[in-house]
Amino acid sequence: MSPVQFLGPYQIDPVAKLLLRAGTPVALGPRAVAVLQALVARPGLLVTKEELFRAAWPGLSVEDSNLTVQVAALRRALANGVSDRWIETLPRRGYRYVGPIASSPMAVLPHPEKPSVAVLPFTDMTGDADPDHLGDGVVEEIITALSRFRQIVVTARNSSFAFKSKEIDTREVGRALGVRYVLTGSIRRSSGRLRITGQLIEAAAGRNLWSDRFDGGTQDIFELQDQVTAGVIGAIEPTIRQAEIERCRGKRPEDLDAYDCVMRAMPAFWSADAAARIEALRLLEQAITIDPRYALPKALAAWCHAQNVGYHSSLSTMHERSEAVRLAEEAARLDGDDPMVLTVLGAVYAMTRRWQHASSAINRALLLNPNSAWTLQRGAW
Numbered sequence: 001m002s003p004v005q006f007l008g009p010y011q012i013d014p015v016a017k018l019l020l021r022a023g024t025p026v027a028l029g030p031r032a033v034a035v036l037q038a039l040v041a042r043p044g045l046l047v048t049k050e051e052l053f054r055a056a057w058p059g060l061s062v063e064d065s066n067l068t069v070q071v072a073a074l075r076r077a078l079a080n081g082v083s084d085r086w087i088e089t090l091p092r093r094g095y096r097y098v099g100p101i102a103s104s105p106m107a108v109l110p111h112p113e114k115p116s117v118a119v120l121p122f123t124d125m126t127g128d129a130d131p132d133h134l135g136d137g138v139v140e141e142i143i144t145a146l147s148r149f150r151q152i153v154v155t156a157r158n159s160s161f162a163f164k165s166k167e168i169d170t171r172e173v174g175r176a177l178g179v180r181y182v183l184t185g186s187i188r189r190s191s192g193r194l195r196i197t198g199q200l201i202e203a204a205a206g207r208n209l210w211s212d213r214f215d216g217g218t219q220d221i222f223e224l225q226d227q228v229t230a231g232v233i234g235a236i237e238p239t240i241r242q243a244e245i246e247r248c249r250g251k252r253p254e255d256l257d258a259y260d261c262v263m264r265a266m267p268a269f270w271s272a273d274a275a276a277r278i279e280a281l282r283l284l285e286q287a288i289t290i291d292p293r294y295a296l297p298k299a300l301a302a303w304c305h306a307q308n309v310g311y312h313s314s315l316s317t318m319h320e321r322s323e324a325v326r327l328a329e330e331a332a333r334l335d336g337d338d339p340m341v342l343t344v345l346g347a348v349y350a351m352t353r354r355w356q357h358a359s360s361a362i363n364r365a366l367l368l369n370p371n372s373a374w375t376l377q378r379g380a381w
Helices: 030-040 049-056 064-078 129-146 157-163 170-177 221-249 258-269 274-290 295-310 317-334 339-351 355-368 373-380
Strands: 005-007 010-013 018-021 087-090 094-097 116-119 181-190 193-202 207-217
Touching (some): 018 157, 030 064, 030 094, 049 064, 064 087, 116 170, 129 157, 129 181, 157 170, 193 221, 221 258, 258 274, 258 295, 295 339, 339 373
Antiparallel strands (some): 005 010, 181 193, 193 207
16 A cells, blocks of 8 residues: 555545645544544445444444544544545444545645755664664754755655655655655664764655765764754755756746746856846846745845945946845845845845844844855855
C-alpha cells in the first residue's frame, strides 16, 4: 500500500495516523483518522458501526456516542475541502464515504508559488538512541531556521516526521507534501566522533543539488547541532534560489507571474553593470504591477535605484535616491519581518546617512536571519 492515500486536496498517512492538507496536519485525533481510513477503504459502500469500532477501538467496548463524536469531527475537518459531502449516515447501520478519492498518487498537492522544502528526519545509521535524538534536534533546528526565510515555504515538522523510519522516495515525498525540494540526512558514530551528512534534492527529478558532511565530538551535542544548522542553512538557501532562477528562465515571458519576474531579476540585481540593472528594474516593475502587495520586488527595485546612485550611473541622483527610500519603506510596511526587505531598508537608510534607522533595520534582519552574508556585510558597512 502507498504510504499516502489521496482524498481530493487531503492526504491520509496511515502509518502516522495523520490527515494532511497542503502538507500541514489537520487537527484530528488518531481514532478519527482510523475511522476515516476504514471508510475510505470501501468508498461508496456501507461500513458498519461494528467494523468502525474494531478499526478505531480494537479490543474495546465503547458506546455509539464515541463513534458519533469522531464522525462529527471528521465532517468539521473536511468541511473546507472541495466537496460538501464526504461521509453519509446510514441510520442504525453505519456510514459510507462519498467524497472524492484517487487511487493514484498523481492526485497531488499543487506546489506553492514560492519554493517549498520538506526537511525529513535524519537517518540514524548507528543503532543508538542518542544519535537519533541528535538527528531529530538538528532537523527541528533546521526547520526553525528555514522558516525565517520569507521566500521559502517550509513543511511543518509533524508532516515531514510522518516519513520517519521509512524507505524514502523523494518524488513521492514531493507529491505527498506538495514540495519542490527535500532535505535528507544521516548520522553516524565512530570512536566518540559523530558525522552528520545532508543532501538537498530536487524532488520531482530526484536530482542532488547540494550535499555536505559535518564532523564533531560527542562532548557538546548542542555545539554540533548549531554547527550543522548554520552550515546547512548557509548552503541551501542560495542553492534553492539558484535552482529557482534556473527554473524560471525556462518559462515563456507571457507565462511569468510576479515571483517568476523576481527570480529572473535576481542575477541582474546583484550586478554592477548599469544595463543589467535596467533589465532588473524592468522585471521588478512588472512584478509590482502583477502583485502590488508583494514586498520583495519593491525592496529589490529600491536597491537597484540605490546602486545607480552608488555607481554614479544615474541621470538624476536626487530622483534615484528618493525612489530607493520610497520603495524600501513601502516594502517594509508590507512585510517588516522579511530579512531581505529589512536589509535593503537598512542599506538605503545608510545611503541617506540615517545611521540610527539603518542600524535598527540591519539588527532586526540579523535577529531574523543570522546566517545572511549580505546582511552581515551591509551591517559592517
